[in-house]
Amino acid sequence: MDEQKKRAxxxxxxxxxxxxxxxxxxxxxxxxLLIQAxxxxxxxxxxxxxxxxxxxxxxxxEGWERGPYWLDGVVPLAFGLDDERLKAKVQHWMDxxxxxxQEDGWLGPVLDKQYGYEYDPWPIYVMLKAxxxxxxxxxxxxxxxxxxxxxxxxxxxLAERPLKSWAKMRWHDLLLSIQWxxxxxxxxxxxxxAHKLHEQGFNWSSYFIDYPYxxxxxxxxxxxxxVNCAMAVKEPALWYRxxxxxxxxAAVERIMQTLDTYHGQATGMFSCDEIVAGKNPSQGSELxxxxxxxxxxxxxxxxxxxxxxxxxxxxxxxxxxxxxxxxDMWAHQYDGQxxxxxxxxxxxxxxxxxxxxxxxxxxxPHFGCCTANMHQGWPKFVSHLWMKTxxxxxxxxxxxxxxxxxxxxxxxxxxxxxxxxxxxxTVRVTVAPARPARFPLLLRIPGWAKGATLALAGExxxxxxxxxxxLLEREWSAATEIVLHFPMTxxxxxxxxxxxxxxxxxxxxSLQIGEEWRQVGRExxxxxxxxxxxxxxxxxxxxxxEEPERGCVMEARRPGERPFGAAEVxxxxxxxxxxxxxxxxxxxxxxxxxxxxVHSAQPLEDLTLVPYGCARLRITxxxxxxxxx
Ligand SMILES: [Zn+2]
Numbered sequence: 141m142d143e144q145k146k147r148a149x150x151x152x153x154x155x156x157x158x159x160x161x162x163x164x165x166x167x168x169x170x171x172x173l174l175i176q177a178x179x180x181x182x183x184x185x186x187x188x189x190x191x192x193x194x195x196x197x198x199x200x201x202e203g204w205e206r207g208p209y210w211l212d213g214v215v216p217l218a219f220g221l222d223d224e225r226l227k228a229k230v231q232h233w234m235d236x237x238x239x240x241x242q243e244d245g246w247l248g249p250v251l252d253k254q255y256g257y258e259y260d261p262w263p264i265y266v267m268l269k270a271x272x273x274x275x276x277x278x279x280x281x282x283x284x285x286x287x288x289x290x291x292x293x294x295x296x297x298l299a300e301r302p303l304k305s306w307a308k309m310r311w312h313d314l315l316l317s318i319q320w321x322x323x324x325x326x327x328x329x330x331x332x333x334a335h336k337l338h339e340q341g342f343n344w345s346s347y348f349i350d351y352p353y354x355x356x357x358x359x360x361x362x363x364x365x366x367v368n369c370a371m372a373v374k375e376p377a378l379w380y381r382x383x384x385x386x387x388x389x390a391a392v393e394r395i396m397q398t399l400d401t402y403h404g405q406a407t408g409m410f411s412c413d414e415i416v417a418g419k420n421p422s423q424g425s426e427l428x429x430x431x432x433x434x435x436x437x438x439x440x441x442x443x444x445x446x447x448x449x450x451x452x453x454x455x456x457x458x459x460x461x462x463x464x465x466x467x468d469m470w471a472h473q474y475d476g477q478x479x480x481x482x483x484x485x486x487x488x489x490x491x492x493x494x495x496x497x498x499x500x501x502x503x504x505p506h507f508g509c510c511t512a513n514m515h516q517g518w519p520k521f522v523s524h525l526w527m528k529t530x531x532x533x534x535x536x537x538x539x540x541x542x543x544x545x546x547x548x549x550x551x552x553x554x555x556x557x558x559x560x561x562x563x564x565x566t567v568r569v570t571v572a573p574a575r576p577a578r579f580p581l582l583l584r585i586p587g588w589a590k591g592a593t594l595a596l597a598g599e600x601x602x603x604x605x606x607x608x609x610x611l612l613e614r615e616w617s618a619a620t621e622i623v624l625h626f627p628m629t630x631x632x633x634x635x636x637x638x639x640x641x642x643x644x645x646x647x648x649x650s651l652q653i654g655e656e657w658r659q660v661g662r663e664x665x666x667x668x669x670x671x672x673x674x675x676x677x678x679x680x681x682x683x684x685x686e687e688p689e690r691g692c693v694m695e696a697r698r699p700g701e702r703p704f705g706a707a708e709v710x711x712x713x714x715x716x717x718x719x720x721x722x723x724x725x726x727x728x729x730x731x732x733x734x735x736x737x738v739h740s741a742q743p744l745e746d747l748t749l750v751p752y753g754c755a756r757l758r759i760t761x762x763x764x765x766x767x768x769x
Contacts, residue, residue, distance in 0.1 A: 149331055150322060151381040154445030155527040155535055157438075158546050160276040161219040165522050167541030168560060168699040168710075172462075173221055173518055175702065179469030180503075180666065181217055181515040184210055185229055187666070190508060195249045196267075197236040203249035204256050206512035207233070208266035213431075213515020215270050219277040220522045234274055237267065238282045245293030247286065261294055261314065262307040268317035273523075287321055295333050303340040309368045311341030312375040316439060319381060334382055344372035345379070345391035351398045356411075356418035360493045366412020366429040367509075369399060373436035377443040392440050396452070405478045406633065406641035406760045407648050407752055408455035409433065413475040413491040413498065419636045421761040422490055422729040424475025424499055427510035430460050431517040438524040441537060447607050450537050451587050453521070454646040457538070458562045461517045462704035462753030470665045471501035472514050478752075478760040479730045481653065483671040485660065486728035501756070502661065502668030526555070533580030535609060539567050539624075551577040553616075562646045563699055563710040563751075565626050572619035579616065582609040588645060589626035596622050630688045630713070638736035639761040640685060642713065642749065644694075649713045649749040650758035653677045655706065673757050677730065679717040679747060680738045680763040691716065704753040713749040718742040718765060730759070737766035 165173050176182070185191045191210045195203025211233055218226030241247055247267060251258045268287060275283040303311055315334055322330045347363065357364040376391035403410035403418055409425045410416065417423035437453040440446075464476035473483065475491060475498045485497045498506040526544050527535050534548065534555070539562070544555040552574040559567040571581060585592050587607035594610060595601035597620050604610045612622070628645030635641050642649045654674030661668035684690050693714040700708025718740035724731050752760060 149328075150319060151384050151443075152530055153381075153442045155442045155529060155537070157276075157442065157524055157527050158544070160216060160273050160523055161222065162546045163220065163522055163525050163542050163544050164222065165220060165540070165542050167558070168563075168703040169522065169540040169542060170221075171699075171701060172703050173217065173522065175467075176469045176515070176518055177217060177221055177223055177226060180472075180511075181210075181214060181469065182223075182226060183666075184511070184515075188503070188508075188511065191512065195252065197233060198240070202252060202254060203263075204252035204254070204260070205263045205266055206508065208248075208263050208270055209509070209512035210515055211270040212266055212273070213513070213517070213519055215273045215277070216519035216523045217515060219273075220519050230274065234271070234280065238280075238286050241286055241289060245289035247290045257305075259297055259301055260305070260307060261303075262305070262310060264290060264294075265307070265310060265313040265317070269313065272317055272320045284321065284324060287317065288325075288327075291318065291321070291330065291333060295329070295336070298336055298340065303337070305362075308340065309342045309362045309365075310371055311337045312344075312378050313371065315378050316374075319378065331382070338379060338382070344395065345376040345388060348372075348391065348395045348398050351402070353416050354402045356420070356423065356492070357415045358492050360415050364415040366410070366414050366416060366426050367432055369395075369410070369412065369416065370429040370433035370436060373433060374439040377440040380443055389444060392444060392449075406635055406643075407459040407478060408452050409460045413494050415493050417492065421478035421636055421639075421733070422731075424473075424477045424491065424494070425460065425464075426475055426494075427464050427472055428513045430456060430464060430476075431514060434461070434517055435520055438520060441524070442527065445609070447584055447609060448587055450584055451646070453524075454538050454562065454586070455648070457517070457521045458646050459648045459752040463755065463758070465514065466501050466669070466756070467702045467705045468665070471503065471667065471669055472505075472510055473501055474498040474506035474510055477729065478758075479733075480756070480758055481673055481677045481725065481730045482728060482757070483669075484728065485670065488727050490727045490729045497668075500660070500668060500670050501657075503666045505668070525557075529580060529582060531580060533582060535582035536569065536584055538584070548573065548577055548579045551575055553577070553579075560699055560710070561626075563703075564696065565628050565645070567624040567626070569622045569624065570619050571616050571622070573616050576615055576617040578614065581612045581616075583612065583622070583624060585610050585624075586626060586646065588628075588631070588643075590629070591627045593625045594622060596620070601625070630692060630694075632683065632685045632688050634685070635761040637733040637763070639733050640681060640683060640736070640764050641761050642683075642688060642692075642715075644713070647711070648752040648760060650752045650755045650760040651677060651679060651762070652706070652709070652748050652750045652755050653757035653759070655757050671756055676719055677757070677759050678720050678723040679745070679759065680720050680734070680736070680740055680765045681715055681717040681747075682744065682765045683715065685764070704751070706750075706754055706756065709750045709754050711751060715747050715749055716744055717747050717762070718744055720763060723763070733761065734763045736764040738763045739766050
């Protein structure tokens with residue numbers, strides 16, 4: 141047998157997500173998800189025509205991506221919270237869609253005149269992601285046959301109607317569902333279909349080898365489109381399962397590095413408003429790109445199992461995501477900026493392809509894609525906190541308070557994660573199988589956590605290596621507590637124009653600017669808001685880049701009812717700085733960052749930095765003051 145044939149038809153995953161509904165948020169994370177359920181996510185289908193009256197469910201409004209987008213986030217929200225009201229909404233949608241499959245197997249509307257074309261498969265890619273999650277939670281017997289019928293239909297259509305437009309750029313989102321289906325039925329034609337899609341789809345892995353967009357782009361193209369790039373991060377990982385070529389595994393890192401190098405922002409996000417926009421922290425990042433980057437990392441993790449991907453996932457989830465949503469999660473921005481000093485409607489703007497209202501908080505600033513797509517961010521983070529390993533083990537991928545109910549072999553296992561992480565350094569994990577069982581437990585030790593320790597069942601604590609999955613292989617009998625300690629030291633990174641950003645553990649810190657929220661449209665609770673600064677923002681920091689903790693004081697509190705609210709900030713960082721009068725507003729954004737170091741004759745002031753996610757107006761990349769003689 142040659143090498144090729146000895147390989148499995150589909151390479152095994154290193155990590156497999158637990159069945160949806162196995163992981164329940166607790167503590168601050170539950171508060172956050174309840175805010176979401178009580179906010180736009182839990183009500184969008186009641187009043188927003190493109191979901192409420194979607195052609196997907198027999199209505200007259202949009203019948204393209206918006207309904208599926210909403211569902212793709214609300215399915216994990218409903219089952220993660222075990223919320224009957226939301227589950228009923230999901231059931232209504234699934235019953236309609238599964239009950240109205242076209243004669244020829246197509247799912248949903250054959251044509252959305254406004255955005256799509258006849259037999260545009262892109263919106264079904266999204267619907268299938270929602271459906272596979274729904275199946276994981278319910279085992280609804282209609283799902284797999286419906287998916288097969290649709291994919292058979294698509295298979296015959298591809299010869300006469302090859303992939304184009306969004307369906308071509310995002311083909312790997314369908315690959316994900318094909319792999320999911322193959323793992324459940326092992327029908328060979330699905331693998332052939334996967335190869336057909338790969339041939340017709342855009343090849344992101346090779347595109348990033350000689351990447352053309354090395355600075356702010358001014359032309360809207362599919363290849364420079366931020367959401368496409370964020371989605372592309374998972375493409376080589378998914379295709380690796382078919383190709384089994386090391387170059388595909390390596391391409392994930394290459395795509396991320398390339399985006400960091402030319403468009404990276406302090407939070408681990410890249411600029412895209414909505415095309416890639418360079419490293420200037422006054423440029424924005426589209427909300428859809430944020431949640432798609434999160435999801436790409438969650439998917440890439442299943443194939444690569446790399447700690448660094450989970451580190452990045454936490455960084456996006458704990459910083460970029462909450463900051464681009466209002467505290468009550470009724471309003472969102474289309475574009476959020478690392479240095480965001482005013483959110484207002486203005487024709488004079490810094491964005492190339494986004495409109496004058498792209499950074500206000502509202503129901504659908506600029507365009508309604510994010511209104512529909514924002515819902516997946518938090519719930520999918522919850523459903524990927526823990527995963528299974530191929531040898532029947534369990535792995536902690538990311539940390540936040542939750543409990544897990546799953547099975548190892550035939551033994552029910554309950555896990556409690558008690559922590560205020562990322563607002564504290566200690567995570568307590570209690571493993572409690574229903575009866576004694578031997579299985580491996582993998583605990584992620586973040587790459588930044590130098591000097592991390594682990595104490596097992598009251599034993600002496602031992603140091604564990606940062607940037608690894610620490611393996612505990614033993615017989616687990618009675619409830620066993622593991623105490624993890626991740627020292628969060630203050631770190632600096634050098635950013636745009638030699639500026640500095642401050643981070644501590646997974647959190648990035650920003651200057652808290654006074655916010656005045658002015659309602660400028662619509663009605664509560666889904667109103668549109670401008671946010672105007674009430675305090676100065678043009679500060680340079682007095683900071684020792686090598687030893688930033690000298691001269692900075694941390695103040696730990698506890699997360700409040702709104703974990704990422706401005707009023708009850710869970711952790712503060714006190715620093716000193718001076719204003720830089722020549723640094724002013726330009727094009728309705730913080731003007732070009734003065735090159736560091738800067739001189740300032742202004743008085744030295746005490747400044748308060750807060751987690752990025754708590755600040756809807758903020759400076760994140762600061763000029764630094766020249767050392768005083
Ligand atoms: Zn969007």
